[in-house]
Amino acid sequence: MVLYTHHLPQWKQDEVEQIKRLSGEYKLTGLVDLHGIPASQLQQMRRDLRGTAVIKMTRNTLIEHAFAQLGGDISKTSEYVDGQSAMIYTNENPFKLYKKLQETMTKMIAKPGDVAPEDVVVPKGPTAFPPGPIVGTLQQAGIPAAIEGGKVVIRETKTVAKAGDVISEKLADVLAKLDIKTIDVGLNLQVAYYEGTFFEPSTLAIDETEFMNKLTLAGKQAFNLSVNAAIPTKTTAEAIIGKAVREAKNLAVEAAIYEKDVIELIIGRAQRESVTVKALTE
CATH class of the missing domain: 3.90.105.20 (Ribosomal protein L10, N-terminal fragment, domain II)
Structure with a gap:
């Protein structure tokens, strides 16, 4: 539904224009929920985010007006407006923003009716x-x-x-x-619109330790695959050549092929076998 602002008081029109302007100035436009945050803590959170993000508090209806006027994909941001929403703007990517907002979270005494977030x-x-x-x-x-x-x-x-x-x-x-x-208690990110894509909290909540462990495992598996399949890359070429040299030497020893690089290995193997045979016959 298209919303019109010509009937709005001037201060509301100014609010709408500011939301639109900020959405054009920053790479990321998002919504955060301010519900339940005391004023003193909100001020501290804004100080913590200074230099990283800008928070714009206004009425939900004005947010909807602004995005209706912006049109395009970004206009779908208004679908996430819920509760006591506020705008947040930054040039950081959404993952960094989400992590920063999580770092500003604080603990408060529960009030009757609150839902326990954990045991x-x-x-x-x-x-x-x-x-x-x-x-x-x-x-x-x-x-x-x-x-x-x-x-x-x-x-x-x-x-x-x-x-x-x-x-x-x-x-x-x-x-x-x-x-x-x-x-x-903190700024709960409702959605972030960044470079044409919407990011929800479920996508941004990454366990960094688990993620790094998976990356490390994937790197090891890719390395082993490259070596075992003899697919040379800048990283694995040396290991592939080393593996080939070891396999060639083992083959030469097993087949008793007398070459300069393996003659000592063949003699050593023969000596060990003779010692074993002697021990069995004594």
């Missing part, structure tokens, strides 16, 4: 609480607690919520008391 584990050990009602509060939340040596102690490590579970009010209160921060 929530309360470790065993002493707490800072003196004996009191806190013991009952912990036990009601499923955390085995007792009083030992005048302190409240958690007797065993306990998983109090699984990834995807909704945090209850009771559990949120206990986690806050224990200062256990479980919720990831």
Whole structure:
């Protein structure tokens, strides 16, 4: 659906024009979700990204207006607008941007109704609480607690919520008391449009260690294939020649072909065989 801006107030038209201008100035145009980020942390994240990316906060409807006017493939960016979206612009490739945004993530205390992004584990050990009602509060939340040596102690490590579970009010209160921060807060990349292609988080979330291990394995397998199939390359030519020389020497020794380079090997083999035969006949 085409959206028109001639009826918009001037400040909104200016916002739309700025979104369009920035989309033309940077190689990457993306959307990030700001939901749940406190203002102080958002400001820190913007400082962390300074020199790398520009964040443009505006209304979702104005984002949609801007992309409708831009047209072409980039206009499909508006299909990803959801929640409290903001624009992000950078000249970095989307993989580097995604990694940088992950590095700006921080942990916060869960609120009632939050969804646990991963298992929530309360470790065993002493707490800072003196004996009191806190013991009952912990036990009601499923955390085995007792009083030992005048302190409240958690007797065993306990998983109090699984990834995807909704945090209850009771559990949120206990986690806050224990200062256990479980919720990831940061700029969640919704989509990135870069050089004519859309990149979603599922594509950008790469385990770099696993990726490098796979690259290393692929390199070794390609090297071995080149050597064993005798396909010479700049990297494998020396290894192929070395393999050929070893195989030629082995053949000469096995066939007792008396050549200058293998005569000592043939004599050595004959000597070892004679020693073996002598040992068997004694």
